[in-house]
Amino acid sequence: METEVILEVERRDTAKYKSGYPLIVKEAVRKIDALVEEGTLIKLVDEHQQFIGRGYYGKQNKGIGWILSNNEDEEINEEFFERKLGAAFSKRKQLFRSKDTNAFRIFNAEGDGVGGLTIDYFNGYYLINWYSEGIYSFYPRIIAALKKLVNYEGIYQKKRFDTGGHYIEEDGFIEGKRAQFPIMVKENGVNLAVYLNEGAMTGVFLDQRNVRITLRDKYAKDKTVLNTFSYTGVFSVFAALGGAAKTTSVDLANRSLAKTIEQFSVNGIDYEAHEIIVEDVFHYFKYAAKKKKKFDIVILDPPSFARSKKYTFSAAKDYKNLLKEAIDITEDHGVILASTNCASFDMKKFKGFIDQAFKESGVKYSLKEEFSLPSDFRTSKTFKEGNYLKVVFIQRLG
Structure with missing residues (x-):
């Protein structure tokens, strides 16, 4: 077995780790200065030096490592x-x-x-x-x-x-x-063009699979669709294949134009029959409201954090206000597909943002259906933060 660093878990956190919580955080362990090189094996013990779990040192977001096994005899090989x-x-x-x-x-x-x-x-x-x-x-x-x-x-x-x-x-x-x-x-059944050699992204977020087919099969027919933060336009493609009258895709990234054209084209869709706009989404909302543009469906899937020249967006702080802007340009009885991958709040709080946004807008609404991660994105019951995706189809009632 490789050499491992023994770290004692603080008494207040012992029960959590013994119940299977996998993320090792700095505040939960003593003698963290013993960790120097990432990849070092860690043995967690309680105050009585009894084994809790074995994992590795690796800085990721709020953690300093992960527990891999709660079996003291299991080697990490x-x-x-x-x-x-x-x-x-x-x-x-x-x-x-x-x-x-x-x-x-x-x-x-x-x-x-x-x-x-x-x-x-x-x-x-x-x-x-x-x-x-x-x-x-x-x-x-x-x-x-x-x-x-x-x-x-x-x-x-x-x-x-x-x-x-x-x-x-x-x-x-x-x-x-x-x-x-x-x-x-x-x-x-929908064609998607994927790149594994272009930076962090591939061209499609696989965790939205169930949401996209629902949009295509249940909501899109004969509707006008606004797809904000549209990335490569995959939601727009599914809406078009579901019979949408027209889609409008808006994203700030210059690459989004060519990428969206490509996704339409590989499905035999005339992209010129749809609108693809390279623009700051926050600016577009103001433009659409000023021009009194309305859509039957508004897709709202922003990153957890985004910054443009004029705007900074944090899902945890600003989603409610973004929803209010979407409400303003959604037709009566239209649908907002509200989505977030922000892990810092749960579905209950997300629905709270939705409720606040509609109340402050003076508009009634109905929650039609909701989604979290699909089955291939398996999560752990002991690590609720891992189930990050929250999607709700909301109908504006007036």
């Missing part, structure tokens, strides 16, 4: 990762059999037992996301385990931590066959 990955893959067997969908998550961090690591599948290609230098230190073991378990066209990776510029990564390719980008994948 290649066989460990092979067991974890194998169990996760077996839970997604049904998705691999689908004829209509070939892009989904096959390993979801702490939900599958290894915080800081996710793996996505894109039509024969695997994309590994490393969220800290700590988890990346297990690269040889995790790659070896993955190669034992799957057949693959190619394997790519994205390092989502500060590398300090001490190495250069060409395009994230690890091995197998280099892809010809875009990789074409299907989601519920």
Whole structure:
């Protein structure tokens, strides 16, 4: 077994960690200065030096590491990762059999037992996301385990931590066959163009799969749709394929124009029949209100935090006011698809923002249906923050 640092958990936090909470936070442990190199194995013990869990040191958001096992005899070796990955893959067997969908998550961090690591599948290609230098230190073991378990066209990776510029990564390719980008994948029969070699994003957020098909099949027909923070326009594509009269996609990023045109085009949709606008969404809301533009459906899926030249947006502080602007340009009996991936508040608080926004706008509403993460984005009951996605279809009643 490798050398590990023993850290004593504060008495007030012992019960939480013994019940399976996986995120190691600085305030919960003593002698943190013993941790120097990310990837170091950590053994957590209580005040009586009784074993609680074994994990690793890796800085990620608010944590300094993750517990990987509550079994004192379990070693963190290649066989460990092979067991974890194998169990996760077996839970997604049904998705691999689908004829209509070939892009989904096959390993979801702490939900599958290894915080800081996710793996996505894109039509024969695997994309590994490393969220800290700590988890990346297990690269040889995790790659070896993955190669034992799957057949693959190619394997790519994205390092989502500060590398300090001490190495250069060409395009994230690890091995197998280099892809010809875009990789074409299907989601519920819809074509999507995906890139694994262009920075942090791929072109589609896989966690919205159930929301997109609901928009297409239940809400879009004959409707005018405004898709804000539209990214590559995938919501607009699903709305168009659901029979929307017209979609309008708005995003500040210059790349969004070409990317949205591409997503329409790979589905045989005339993008010129739709509107694609490169503009600050906050400015567009004011423009639409001034021009008295109204939409049957408004899609509101902002990042948790965004900054433009004139505006700064934080979902935790500003979502209510953003909703009020959306209410102003939604037709009576129209629908707002309100979504957030902010992990700092839960669905109950999100619905509180919705209620406040409509009350302050003097408008009645009805909650039609709600969504959280799809089944492939497995979560842990002991780590509620991991179930970050909150989506509500809201009908404006007057």
